[in-house]
Amino acid sequence: MESLTSGLASGLASDLTSSLTTGLVPALVPLVLAGLLGWTGAVKLFGRGTVRQAPKTALARMLRSSERTVLVLRTVGAAELVAAVGLLALPASVGSTAAAAPGVAAAALGAGFLGYLARARATAPESSCGCSAGDDAPITWRTFARAAAVLAGGAVSAACALGAAWMAEGSTGADGAAQPWWTVIQEQPFVSLGFLLLSSAVLVGLSADLDRWWRLPLRRFRLRLFGHPFNSAAAGGSAVPVAATVELLERSLAWQAASPVVRSGLVDHWAEDGWRILQFTGVYEESGEEGGAARPVAVLFALDATVSTDTTAEPAVRVAIVDADTGEAVAAELLSPAVRPALPLAG
Amino acid sequence: MTAHQGISSAVGRRRFLTRTVVGGATIVGATALGGIDADAAFAAPQPSLDPAFAKSSFVEGRITRIDGSVLQVLGSHGDRACVQLTNATSIWKGEPTTAAAIDTGDGLYARGVPMPDGTVAADAVWVNIVNMATTIRGIGKNRLHLSHGHHEIVGNVFPGTTNASYAGQALTSDLSKLRIGQHAQVLGAWRPSDDSVDVVRISVGH
Incomplete structure (x- = not known):
């Protein structure tokens, strides 16, 4: 041999x-x-x-x-x-x-x-x-x-x-x-x-x-032969990613209402009891008082963790603005429904 | 404070904040703020735009030095700035993170309020953020080959963290519909060590 x-x-x-x-x-x-x-x-x-x-x-x-x-x-x-x-x-x-x-x-x-x-x-x-x-x-x-x-x-x-x-x-x-x-x-x-x-x-x-002429066709052929490396099942299926919840929040009326207070980007997020909590920081300047103190606050939003812009256009969002130091709720008037005067009727 | 105490206090604070927002917080839906029909024009004045906005200033550049919570930044046009991080500063480096994740040499984009001493007290800091129009040139096991103008860029993909948006739909962690040859807008975090990009969001089909 x-x-x-x-x-x-x-x-x-x-x-x-x-x-x-x-x-x-x-x-x-x-x-x-x-x-x-x-x-x-x-x-x-x-x-x-x-x-x-x-x-x-x-x-x-x-x-x-x-x-x-x-x-x-x-x-x-x-x-x-x-x-x-x-x-x-x-x-x-x-x-x-x-x-x-x-x-x-x-x-x-x-x-x-x-x-x-x-x-x-x-x-x-x-x-x-x-x-x-x-x-x-x-x-x-x-x-x-x-x-x-x-x-x-x-x-x-x-x-x-x-x-x-x-x-x-x-x-x-x-x-x-x-x-x-x-x-x-x-x-x-x-x-x-x-x-x-x-x-x-x-x-x-x-x-x-x-x-x-050769590299892209070759890579396409390889994908066809061996399959797509990112299959949907491995990516966590249909779970809504945090970024999608943030996207939904930023298109909501709640965000519009609270945006004068919000100053930071997303600081923290977590899930609890089906809620997805998104935390931002901000500054609340009390109106109506001369030289009203600016208070550092935490702005919290809670959204259903399973919805996204695909499933709803008008999500219900829970909002809380709390003093960063004391935990006391502030800025209630900012979030309360607007009171509209009745319009005069014609005739 | 030990690490364990730190974690448990963070969990405690989260619990407290969850109770605040979920229990008894205002629910803001479509009707809570008044309709968005024409009648709304006669409604009580809405809160004005962010009063801080006019006072905001922006800083961008590379971090040349980190002194505790102060970042020395060299701007793209040779200008220098000091960015002060605070407890309220949000820090993004591919995902919301803490000041510990910031390294010398990182790129930075910050928004904040100028202080009398010339520093900028940052409200939000985005580290190494890039947003670019690309074409998908290849799809590998944990990476995308992207071209941006003349540049070939490797996009690192983290299943479960990297999100995709197809034709304007909501973000999803399903990346299986990405195709070679597609034009893609990529938002990500640049890695200075190997010049690659950690892909955070890739939008195709719009």
């Missing part, structure tokens, strides 16, 4: 080594990078969102002009597209140092993006980066990671092209020579597909502007 396991492990290791030496990764990295640069470049160059998005970018803050920002974004987009086409059309297998140019250009773009992002993060962290038009997400670690991926991908592509050029100058043999990406895909379709899918998934994960 042990020999079988070790045999499998060594077989896998040798497969991996051979796939690396035969140039699967060096051949496919430019392809993935070209896909990324082609997408962001095309969106910047041709997208209608570029003009709309330009004023929101950190670049607009730096250049202090929306028009100049649009021009720069379109130029960078064109450069990205050219680099993408170069990466696709000039694989390392060409065997010339010229094949390194798209990789160098991509690496330069990546380095430029990183520098711009660092400056933008320092000067205008709330702005969007403008990395792809239509993207209004702010600059986060994902934006930096994607720019770093462009730099690393460009460096790998350029290094592989230069290595292939030196090997082509030094020998005539075909063994170990770099292969273009289309040959690699033909020869190792499944491994290539796996690599492309994996690297694309990583890049999509690093692109905040693509979140709405």
